[in-house]
Amino acid sequence: FPVTITYRTTFHLSTYKNNIPKSTSLVFKQNNALFLESIQYQVRGMAIVGTKQKKGHEKLLFKYLEQFLKGKKISSIWLNARKGAVYFYEKVNYSITSIPFEIKNIGTHLIMFKKQ
DSSP: OOOOOOOOOEEEEEEETEEEEEEEEEEEOOOOOOOOOOOOOEEEEEEEOGGGGTTTHHHHHHHHHHHHHTTTTTTTEEEEGGGGHHHHHHHTTTTOOOHHHHHHHEEEEEEEEEOO
């Protein structure tokens, strides 16, 4: 899995098949007042190539993302999940920790959290 390190605390992770990108995500150090952990990372910009959704790329990316962060001694991960993606994040053991809220021009989201 390629990892691009933009800053010491910001990472872009992607999956590829035959050198063609299938999924990508940005992960960066960002604390959220909802959680007590002193070091937290936020997943943001999760994207799957439209025709590749529900083909396992997103699960593979999250498995690697979590292993990558665990290797850096980071155990607290949170994200703003689009309402339609909540089921996926629940399947990979993230928990809803907020009421639904709107992000302008994007839609309804919920904050989700996982401590590994």
